[in-house]
Amino acid sequence: MYERERAGERRRPETRPPQRHRRKRRRRRGFGGLLVTTLAVAAAFMLLYSALKMPPEDAGDADLPAKGQPVIPISLSEPGAKEPSGDTGGAPKVPDVPDIPDASVGGDQPDGQMEDPLDPQVPQLPKKPEEPKEPGSTPSADDWNLMLVNPWNAMPEDYTINLEQLSNGHSVDQRCYDALQDMLGACRAAGLQPVICSSYRTWDKQESLYQNKVNRLMNQGYSQADALVEAGKVVAVPGTSEHQLGLAVDIVDVNNQNLDESQEKTAVQKWLMEHSYEYGFILRYPNNKSELTGIIYEPWHYRYVGKEAAAEIFEQGVCLEEYLEGLGS
Numbered sequence: 001m002y003e004r005e006r007a008g009e010r011r012r013p014e015t016r017p018p019q020r021h022r023r024k025r026r027r028r029r030g031f032g033g034l035l036v037t038t039l040a041v042a043a044a045f046m047l048l049y050s051a052l053k054m055p056p057e058d059a060g061d062a063d064l065p066a067k068g069q070p071v072i073p074i075s076l077s078e079p080g081a082k083e084p085s086g087d088t089g090g091a092p093k094v095p096d097v098p099d100i101p102d103a104s105v106g107g108d109q110p111d112g113q114m115e116d117p118l119d120p121q122v123p124q125l126p127k128k129p130e131e132p133k134e135p136g137s138t139p140s141a142d143d144w145n146l147m148l149v150n151p152w153n154a155m156p157e158d159y160t161i162n163l164e165q166l167s168n169g170h171s172v173d174q175r176c177y178d179a180l181q182d183m184l185g186a187c188r189a190a191g192l193q194p195v196i197c198s199s200y201r202t203w204d205k206q207e208s209l210y211q212n213k214v215n216r217l218m219n220q221g222y223s224q225a226d227a228l229v230e231a232g233k234v235v236a237v238p239g240t241s242e243h244q245l246g247l248a249v250d251i252v253d254v255n256n257q258n259l260d261e262s263q264e265k266t267a268v269q270k271w272l273m274e275h276s277y278e279y280g281f282i283l284r285y286p287n288n289k290s291e292l293t294g295i296i297y298e299p300w301h302y303r304y305v306g307k308e309a310a311a312e313i314f315e316q317g318v319c320l321e322e323y324l325e326g327l328g329s
Contacts, residue, residue: 146309
């Protein structure tokens with residue numbers, strides 16, 4: 001009996017958990033796998049989204065070139081240009097481009113520019129824009145430096161002047177002082193010796209000179225009426241002399257200080273007749289223009305009119321009266 005029970009015990013099948021327990025375990029395993037998969041997919045999606053939203057490297061400074069590209073210098077005067085700063089992302093360093101020399105300095109290149117001495121392949125900086133002319137720079141008959149004073153046009157009675165004294169005691173309008181000094185300095189630099197023998201004159205001084213000429217002509221047999229007319233051709237009547245404007249000077253050569261036509265043959269006058277316009281002065285009473293100026297030929301009398309007007313008068317070969325008539329037409 002006992003042995004049969006033992007044999008039956010051996011034949012008894014193994015006890016298994018109930019079916020419902022096995023289903024619960026399978027559900028737990030399936031849920032865990034789904035959760036892991038879902039988390040992995042979400043993580044991958046977040047990484048992809050972050051990568052798409054992330055700004056490109058070095059995009060914070062739009063003025064910097066991409067890595068590996070050469071740095072091309074630009075003019076800081078261009079709109080939007082910035083002073084380069086910081087690391088350029090490994091780009092090769094380009095030497096600073098020298099400033100363009102001012103066009104007034106000259107040089108071998110057009111407009112005063114020069115080639116880049118560091119790298120001829122580097123583009124040249126753009127030309128500086130021309131500065132606008134100041135108001136009144138275009139000559140006008142109403143400009144102070146073009147005031148017409150001759151036997152038919154007297155200076156205003158209330159005319160005032162600010163004088164600048166020269167080293168030899170003469171004086172001129174301070175507005176033409178620098179130009180006069182530049183002209184005389186250039187003349188001396190050419191090895192010549194110009195001498196100013198007359199400049200600004202007061203009304204009393206001009207009247208004294210005029211009356212003295214009248215008296216000398218009367219002593220030569222002229223009537224008073226004729227003497228007054230003839231004297232006015234050589235010494236202006238008070239109120240009609242450019243010397244009273246402070247814009248006129250009489251310049252002679254140290255080797256010939258005679259106020260006659262021999263003056264035109266001196267080295268100083270030859271230089272002044274060729275270069276005075278470059279400094280804003282003109283030979284005021286040229287030859288063959290006496291009927292228009294009312295004054296005899298004086299190859300020693302120079303008048304300041306400004307550089308632009310002087311250049312036009314010189315190129316056109318006219319006197320001041322003709323030039324002003326052209327401006328008014």
